[in-house]
Amino acid sequence: MILVYLIGLLMGGGVLALLMGQWNNSLPKWIALCTVSTGFILLLSFWIDQSRIMNTLLPETWMMEYRHDWISTFGISFHLAIDGLSLLLLVLTFFLGILAVLCSWKEVKERIGFYHFNLLWILAGISGVFMAMDLFLFYFFWEVMLIPMYFLIGIWGSENREYAAYKFFIFTQASGLLMLLAILGIYFIHGSNTGNYTFNYFELLGSDIAPNVAFWLMLGFMVAFVVKLPIVPFHSWLPDAHSEAPTAGSLILAGLLLKTGAYGILRFVLPLFPGAAQLVAPWAMLLGVIGIIYGAILAYSQTDLKRLIAYTSVSHMGFIMLGIFAFNELALQGVVMQLVTHAISTGALFIMAGMLKERLHTRDLRLMGGLWTQMPQMGASAILLAMASLGLPGLGNFIAEFLILLGAFKANVWLTILATCGLIFSAIYSLRLIQQVFLGASKNLDPIQDFSWREITLMASLLLSIIWLGLYPQPVINTVRPTIKKLEELFLIEKEYGHILINNKRIDSLPEKNVRQVKTELVPSNTHSYVR
Incomplete structure (x- = not known):
């Protein structure tokens, strides 16, 4: 449950900071600082424990998992899991979150409660992106981190903040919609092939998709991630957003939001x-x-x-x-x-x-x-x-x-x-x-x-x-x-x-097994077989 607690801690801390900010301007700062510090200590202690395990046992890919049915009719679950990559990025998220609160200590002087609400909800969205193992849930957190950052730039930014906020929102939202279409595409293709309509990442890894269709679905994910990274020629929103954002906004943009693009390529584009x-x-x-x-x-x-x-x-x-x-x-x-x-x-x-x-x-x-x-x-x-x-x-x-x-x-x-x-x-x-x-x-x-x-x-x-x-x-x-x-x-x-997929032939050296079956064995669809 620690994975759920981390997200709940940030969201709950944000709401508490917003409510307390109506009575006292100092309380939101301390609430935000205590919230991210608690999460950082939890993650750091877990990382140290995992490092000891890795020194004595063969390390496994997945360290922790939580899954609960959410909208079961459509195959949507609240499914979180972390491996070494997710753990590192989560530790980085909470570490920079502490610094973001500290560097805002004297800089932000207006609507302090709402500011720290947005700050903590951005961190909650980023943490969810690094943990989500359900593609619908991943897209949900992808949007959660977008809206508070829009407010952070648009309200507490510099002179040209509204233009920068709109540009950031349009670039990220438009590319995110392409990713949503790609998610729906792989959802329906997998469902039509297997009869199991699901957004579960581990089950979708074994999907049998025609190469030409896979290329277009991959591009849907890829555009969203390279815009966020960003890569030339999709980079023009970044200088404007950085130059107008408050200091904590620039810190989170450079330190965390850009990293969600690279994480998306590593976690979704390459394996899928x-x-x-x-x-x-x-x-x-x-x-x-x-x-x-x-x-x-x-x-x-x-x-x-x-x-x-x-x-x-x-x-x-x-x-x-x-x-x-x-x-x-x-x-x-x-x-x-x-x-x-x-x-x-x-x-x-x-x-x-x-x-x-x-x-x-x-x-x-x-x-x-x-x-x-x-x-x-x-x-x-x-x-x-x-x-x-x-x-x-x-x-x-x-x-x-x-x-x-x-x-x-x-x-x-x-x-x-x-x-x-x-x-x-x-x-x-x-x-x-x-x-x-x-x-x-x-x-x-x-x-x-x-x-x-x-x-x-x-x-x-x-x-x-x-x-x-x-x-x-x-x-x-x-x-x-x-x-x-x-x-x-x-x-x-x-x-x-991989070339055998084009002609849909069998592999001579592996009787009765095609390429998709080999890939599925590398990352089994039954998560319990390899989640610690």
Whole structure:
């Protein structure tokens, strides 16, 4: 029941913060902080226990499951489960949730109860996305995280907040509707083939779908996920949303919402449509490389600090796209590391941008400069984060990008070489950021405060995390290894036997078994056979 409690805790905490905000402006902050801290402690203790089990026993893919019938007439159930990938992303969600509450402590001064209600419900929607094993339930949580973020940008954002909120909503909602059509498509195809109409993820994994139909269904999922990731040319909503969102909104956008797109590809696109995914793999890797270079060039050309950081996210998400469609363990391990390290390093940069905006009342890089002398602590932190962004060895981002490039090199040499150029560009825009903000002649003669104790706590937790992941990434790698192994096994089978699906023939070396049966054995439809 811990999986249900986590979602209920966030939703209940959000409602309580909304109600208490009508009487006292301080209570919603403390309610939100206690809520996410409780969830984080629960997940962290569970992760530590699982790590001990993994050291003594053979790790299994799925760690925990909860299932209860919801709308049984249509085959809809409230079905939650977590594996190593889900667990890592849940820990990240609650960790960044704590920081989102802390960085909003003094920034938000109006409608504080409603603000923290939206903040906690966004986290509830994201947590549901990472746990849902029913496709209808997954779509439900996908929409739950959309609406509160719309309010967060539209009410507490900057001058052009309404435009950014509408753009974010339209892009995400339109692509989400395509995913809903794809979910309904696989639901009806599976039902017509088996007589069992269900949205259960594990049962749909064994669906026998014609290759041409599978391709279009896969595209429905894929568009929704690459828009959220985002990948060029579906990225234009991101800089606007980041530049107008409050600091906590930018932190959650960069650290968590973007990660739901990558998670969706890993959890749904690859296992449900392995053959179609292999067909689009070269084009997907090409889009990833274009995003790496294009995002880095645009980041260098920005004068708005938050837009610069937003375009670095476009560049870094290109590495994730490249690694996912390389289809090997090294690259996929790098993808998971990139999900975690990008969330921490870029989230920290957005928090720092919010601190600078609060002090200077501007995000224009041309009006900054020489701030090191007045804010040496912030300057030192910014240099460390810039070094992480450009992939300096010893920091988490280096591990992630190195593994991705190493794995992608096995799949496509020339695209990997082009992607490596993105590391050079990232060094250029990262050093320009430091030069424009902290070095050179000072353009502000007014005294500026360095970190407060609350800000020191925020930045220290993020900086220590990125250093820890750079020096000792093994806990993350060990946690996701069973999930990555299952994906790699699936694609080895698809690569060896997938062409037989076209002619609907049997496999000579496996009498009485076709490809779909082999895949079903890799991920059995009876979840109790492999859920701990």
